[in-house]
Amino acid sequence: MIHSLGRCLLLGMLLALPFSSNAGSGDLTEWLSLKRLGEVEPVANARYAQECSACHFAYQPGLLTARSWRKLLDAKALADHFGDNAELDEAVRQEIETYALAHAADHSNYKRSRKIAAATPADAAPLRITENSYIKRKHAAIPAELVTGNPQVKSLSNCSACHTRAAEGVYDDDTVFIKGHGRWHD
Amino acid sequence: MKRLRDCLLLILLCGTAPAFAEQPSQAVELSLFPDYRAQVQLADATESGSLTQAPPQSTIDAEVGEFREPLFTPNKMHQYLGFGSIALATLALLSPKEEEGPHSAFATGAAVLGGAAVASGLIVHGEDVGPSYGVWDPDNQHAVLATLGALGFIAAVAQGGEENHAVYGVAGYVAMAIGIRLNW
Numbered sequence: 001m002i003h004s005l006g007r008c009l010l011l012g013m014l015l016a017l018p019f020s021s022n023a024g025s026g027d028l029t030e031w032l033s034l035k036r037l038g039e040v041e042p043v044a045n046a047r048y049a050q051e052c053s054a055c056h057f058a059y060q061p062g063l064l065t066a067r068s069w070r071k072l073l074d075a076k077a078l079a080d081h082f083g084d085n086a087e088l089d090e091a092v093r094q095e096i097e098t099y100a101l102a103h104a105a106d107h108s109n110y111k112r113s114r115k116i117a118a119a120t121p122a123d124a125a126p127l128r129i130t131e132n133s134y135i136k137r138k139h140a141a142i143p144a145e146l147v148t149g150n151p152q153v154k155s156l157s158n159c160s161a162c163h164t165r166a167a168e169g170v171y172d173d174d175t176v177f178i179k180g181h182g183r184w185h186d
Numbered sequence: 187m188k189r190l191r192d193c194l195l196l197i198l199l200c201g202t203a204p205a206f207a208e209q210p211s212q213a214v215e216l217s218l219f220p221d222y223r224a225q226v227q228l229a230d231a232t233e234s235g236s237l238t239q240a241p242p243q244s245t246i247d248a249e250v251g252e253f254r255e256p257l258f259t260p261n262k263m264h265q266y267l268g269f270g271s272i273a274l275a276t277l278a279l280l281s282p283k284e285e286e287g288p289h290s291a292f293a294t295g296a297a298v299l300g301g302a303a304v305a306s307g308l309i310v311h312g313e314d315v316g317p318s319y320g321v322w323d324p325d326n327q328h329a330v331l332a333t334l335g336a337l338g339f340i341a342a343v344a345q346g347g348e349e350n351h352a353v354y355g356v357a358g359y360v361a362m363a364i365g366i367r368l369n370w
Contacts, residue, residue, distance in 0.1 A: 031367070038370050111324045111369055118323060137313075164253050174261055177253040185259065 031109050040112045040169035045099040051088060052096075057160045059129060060169050062113035066104035067125040073097040082127075112171060130156045142184065152179035260310045267303035268332065268366050271296050275339060275359050285347050293355065297343045300336030300362060307332065328369045335362025 031037065040062040043049045052058035061069060071077060075093060078086045088096065105113040105120070119134035120126065129135055139147075139156055147153050153161045160166040162184070165175045176184040256262070278292035307329060308315075314325040321327070338358020345351035 036370060037367075114322075114324050118320065164255070172261065174259050175255055183253075183256070185261075 037110050038112075039110060039171060041103055041108055041110045042167070042169040045096075047092060048096050048099050051092060055084070055086065057158070057166065059159070061100040061103035062105050062108045062110050062169070063116060063129045064104060064126070064132075065106045065117055065120050066101045067106075068120075068127060069097065069100040069104050071125045072127050073100060110169070128157065129159075142178075146178050146181050146184075150178070150180055260306065264303060264306040264310050267299050267306055268362075271299035271303050271336070271339070272359075272362050272366055274299060275355070275362065278355070279359065290343075290346060293339065293343050293346070297336070297339035300332075300339045300358070304329075304333050304336045324368050328365050331361045331365030331368070333365075334358070335360075335365055338362070 040060045043052075043058050043060055048061075049058045064072070072081075073093065073096060075087070075090070078088060078093065101107070104117075106117040108114065108117070115134045116129075116132055119132050126132060130139075135156075147156055159171070162176050162178045163171050164177050165171075173185050178184050274292045274296035278289050278296055281288040281292055283289050311325065311329075315323075315329045316326070319326055335358045338354045338356075338361060342351045342355035342358060345354060
């Protein structure tokens with residue numbers, strides 16, 4: 001009896017294998033490699049990093065879904081990029097868009113990107129990372145005076161102000177340092 | 187004496203975990219690019235609707251420079267326990283299969299650390315798991331597989347000496363390894 005249960009357990013786990021990866025999206029070989037996938041894929045495209053970080057933190061493509069990036073990086077939309085003109089040469093725009101779409105949250109094997117993609121309704125295309133329910137939940141316990149009321153942080157969208165390894169795509173609690181406050185843990 | 191040796195071994199193995207925790211940097215070196223912080227912060231505009239000047243780069247660097255990622259936090263301890271469990275299970279798998287010997291000691295250690303990893307995970311990351319997030323949620327998958335892994339180890343140790351106890355051990359190993367991989 002107990003041995004039959006053990007075999008059932010083993011069989012169940014083997015059957016669960018394909019479902020443990022980000023089935024249907026992302027690269028299975030990446031999942032099987034030794035590459036760390038616990039956070040968000042760091043920006044690995046120099047053009048993307050250069051153009052985005054000219055004005056703000058180069059948010060990793062894995063922080064929004066492809067639908068959002070398509071809307072955000074549309075040529076017309078860039079002319080009014082959160083109130084500023086961020087128009088790009090068409091070839092550059094296309095390169096950035098292609099990179100962002102290929103590495104968007106819903107195409108990623110990285111854990112936090114998967115969480116972001118799962119928390120984004122299928123028909124929604126939020127333009128702000130801070131609108132995502134997963135991001136909201138992860139920051140819900142932080143008092144407003146440490147973020148919007150903190151002159152050194154000002155906004156939740158200013159990721160790198162507190163996430164000391166944000167540029168590497170690492171956003172876990174252990175790497176958070178809120179200026180004027182110190183370390184943070186839920 | 188034997189227990190003391192096992193404890194020392196566990197501590198040594200846990201001490202290797204920070205090396206696993208270090209993520210190889212694949213990021214583009216952003217410092218090569220213009221100082222975005224000193225320029226207009228679009229980030230501020232997204233919420234306040236107004237554009238403001240960010241603090242100077244030198245001020246931010248000085249403050250962040252003070253920060254050192256701690257090696258021992260509840261989250262890190264959870265990671266170390268999980269890594270320790272799978273490391274001991276690997277040693278149990280590789281060691282000679284004798285009833286009283288390293289195989290048994292490693293397997294017991296793997297079961298204890300696995301159980302502790304599951305318990306610490308529920309305490310530290312309990313809010314990240316739950317039925318409302320669904321079966322595709324990586325944290326749910328991690329929690330379920332790691333729990334099955336720890337249960338497999340415990341069952342194998344409890345059945346120790348019996349012919350088929352390896353089934354539990356191997357099943358637990360597979361589940362624990364996949365569970366850890368999902369969040370690493």
